[in-house]
Structures are given as C-alpha cells and as structure tokens.
Amino acid sequence: MKTSLRLPLAALAGLLFLTGCPDKKPVETSETSASAPPKLTKAPVFNADSAYAFTAKQVAFGPRVPNSKAHVACGDWLVAKLKGYGLKVMQQPFEAMTFDGTYIHARNIIAQYQPQAARRVAIFGHWDTRPFADNDKQKKNAPMDGASDGASAVAVALEMARVLSQQPDSLAPNVGVDFIFFDAEDWGHDATTQADVKDQLAGSGTDSWCLGSQYWAKHLLPANYKAEYGVLLDMVGAKGGTFTREATSRERARGPLDKIWNTASQLGYSDFFRFEDTDAITDDHVYTNQAGIPTLDIYHYNNSGDFFPAYHHATTDNMSIIDRKTLKAVGQTVLQTLYVE
Numbered sequence: 001m002k003t004s005l006r007l008p009l010a011a012l013a014g015l016l017f018l019t020g021c022p023d024k025k026p027v028e029t030s031e032t033s034a035s036a037p038p039k040l041t042k043a044p045v046f047n048a049d050s051a052y053a054f055t056a057k058q059v060a061f062g063p064r065v066p067n068s069k070a071h072v073a074c075g076d077w078l079v080a081k082l083k084g085y086g087l088k089v090m091q092q093p094f095e096a097m098t099f100d101g102t103y104i105h106a107r108n109i110i111a112q113y114q115p116q117a118a119r120r121v122a123i124f125g126h127w128d129t130r131p132f133a134d135n136d137k138q139k140k141n142a143p144m145d146g147a148s149d150g151a152s153a154v155a156v157a158l159e160m161a162r163v164l165s166q167q168p169d170s171l172a173p174n175v176g177v178d179f180i181f182f183d184a185e186d187w188g189h190d191a192t193t194q195a196d197v198k199d200q201l202a203g204s205g206t207d208s209w210c211l212g213s214q215y216w217a218k219h220l221l222p223a224n225y226k227a228e229y230g231v232l233l234d235m236v237g238a239k240g241g242t243f244t245r246e247a248t249s250r251e252r253a254r255g256p257l258d259k260i261w262n263t264a265s266q267l268g269y270s271d272f273f274r275f276e277d278t279d280a281i282t283d284d285h286v287y288t289n290q291a292g293i294p295t296l297d298i299y300h301y302n303n304s305g306d307f308f309p310a311y312h313h314a315t316t317d318n319m320s321i322i323d324r325k326t327l328k329a330v331g332q333t334v335l336q337t338l339y340v341e
Contacts, residue, residue: 040266043339044163044171046331048324054155055147055237055322058127063143064150065131066104066184075107078127078181081158082111085165087179090222094215099189099199099208106183108212110221113164117176121338122230122293123160124284125153126185126212134193135313145318146186148300148311152237152322154181156331163335173338178227182212182284190313213284217291228341229256230295232285236330238309239323241300243273243330247280249296252289257296259340264333272329274301281307298330 057077062070082089092108109127129146133139145151157179164177188209189199201208230253235241249257264273278301285295302309311317 043336048328051155051159051327058151064129087111088115098187109181111179114176119175120227122227124232127181130186148238153233175341184211213287217287230293232297235300238321241326244276244278244301253294253296269329
C-alpha cells in the first residue's frame with residue numbers, strides 16, 4: 001500500500017491526507033454506527049482456501065514490478081482468469097514516469113459482472129508490487145513479494161468474482177459488480193525511507209503514488225463510468241489484520257462504510273473490522289473519489305502506533321504472513337454486503 005510519506009499532502013474536503021505514519025496518533029473511538037444494520041439476506045460462501053491459492057499464484061510469478069516479465073505474466077493470467085468466469089473484461093494500457101525517472105508500461109484491468117445492471121458497485125485493488133523493500137531493515141533495495149500488499153486484495157476480488165459467476169440468475173445480487181485492478185500504485189516516493197532520492201514528479205501535478213488510479217480517474221473505463229459506491233481493498237490478507245474507519249472513507253463514503261462495518265459485526269468479524277476512527281491516508285480511493293465514485297478504503301491498520309504494519313514495504317510481506325481467517329473475514333463481509341443491496 002502506498003504513501004509511506006510522513007509529511008502532510010493536499011487537503012481533500014477539509015481533511016489532511018497523510019502518507020504513512022501521521023505526526024500524531026489517530027483518534028480512536030469505540031462507538032458503533034448510529035444507523036441500524038439491515039437484516040442479512042442469504043449470500044454465497046466465500047472460500048478462503050481459494051483466496052489463499054489466488055494469493056500464492058500471484059506471488060509465484062515473482063515481484064509484479066512494471067516492465068518485468070513477472071508483471072506481464074501475472075497480468076495476462078488475471079485477464080484470462082476473469083474472462084474464464086464469464087465477466088466482460090477490458091484492459092487499459094498506459095505509460096507513465098515514476099518518481100525516479102523510470103518510464104513504465106502499465107495497464108489497469110477492469111472486469112464487469114452483470115454488465116447490463118444499472119446499479120453498480122466497484123471493487124478496487126492494485127495488482128503491482130513495489131520495486132524495492134525500502135522499509136526493510138536489512139534489504140531495503142530488494143524486490144518484494146507483496147503477498148498482502150496487493151496480492152491479497154486481488155485474490156479476495158478474484159474469489160468474489162468466481163463465486164458470483166457460479167450463481168444462477170435467481171441467486172444473483174441486485175447490483176452489477178465491477179472489479180477494477182489498478183497498476184503502478186506502489187512505485188511512489190517515500191520521504192522517510194528515500195530522503196536521499198529526489199522525487200522527479202514533485203510539483204508536476206502528478207502524485208508519485210497511485211499512478212494507475214490517477215490515470216483511470218482521468219480516462220474512465222468504461223467511459224462515463226458510474227457506481228453507487230466503491231470498496232478499495234488493500235493489505236487484507238495478513239494474520240491479525242485489523243481494519244478501521246479511515247477519515248476519507250468516513251467523509252466521502254460514510255453510508256457504504258457503515259453498511260460494511262455493521263455487516264461485519266453481524267457476521268461476527270468485529271475483531272477485524274474495528275469501530276475506530278483513524279486519520280486519512282493517500283491511497284487509490286483518493287482518486288476514485290475524485291472521479292465521482294464514493295469510495296472507502298479497507299486496509300490493514302497497525303494499532304501499535306506505526307500506522308502501517310511491520311511488513312509494509314518489507315521483504316517479510318510474503319506468504320508466511322497470509323492468513324485464511326483474515327481473507328475470509330474481508331471476503332465474506334464484502335460479498336455479504338453486495339447481497340444487502
């Protein structure tokens with residue numbers, strides 16, 4: 001996940017976005033949402049074993065760094081997998097320059113379930129990996145697997161797509177679902193770990209993080225795309241994963257956020273989905289919100305005070321930290337929420 005910068009970025013809707021560990025601890029509250037949770041309707045079962053296998057498959061390609069063979073191979077596999085589920089698949093190739101002056105070839109991948117449905121919900125994630133583990137104490141220039149940071153989110157979305165594709169029309173949700181995987185999200189400049197490296201994008205009007213979502217927001221695909229809301233998944237597979245109500249999510253997508261957190265509570269997943277309010281971060285949801293899609297961010301918040309967990313941008317973000325219980329909690333909650341619509 002992006003933004004390890006500790007300096008404040010531009011304000012959005014009166015909120016301060018932080019790119020990493022904030023200068024002060026987020027405000028944490030224990031109150032629950034005032035809105036009454038809806039009665040849950042029957043939803044399909046999210047298979048955590050399948051999501052785990054999808055995570056492992058992505059990691060097996062090697063680091064999915066743009067311009068690499070592993071990146072191309074994994075992208076081709078994702079496209080084939082989504083087409084195999086009968087979804088309408090589109091690819092959005094683009095070129096970009098990263099903060100260190102590297103020119104990359106990248107692509108966003110979009111897959112639509114029930115493309116004819118007027119009401120739509122977007123499930124966002126990023127499928128690339130950071131090219132260097134700059135937060136690693138010993139191997140800061142090493143490539144990283146991105147098992148939780150990237151692969152787990154895509155895996156949860158893939159399993160949702162697989163399950164939905166198996167449902168007869170009589171058991172389909174009342175909304176169409178768009179699975180949108182952004183590329184080049186994680187090749188950003190971290191002012192803390194890379195203070196000696198110049199950010200060549202500074203002052204250009206382009207954030208060094210989230211290049212894929214920035215491109216998509218300016219070139220919507222499908223054209224004129226609209227959705228009732230979006231859910232950004234990021235770092236949703238690690239053991240002990242906890243997810244809080246991030247400030248931009250509360251500000252821009254409070255209704256869907258409450259719906260998801262209340263659904264998680266009804267399913268018995270409150271240990272994962274905490275009724276705690278935390279500060280804003282810069283992630284792909286900043287740009288999907290700017291594109292007019294009210295989007296909330298589900299990401300692993302570290303309650304120890306370091307904001308992001310220790311594996312963030314480190315070589316320890318590998319399959320050893322992936323936990324089926326976390327994948328299940330996130331996948332079943334989001335899948336169930338689609339059936340509340």
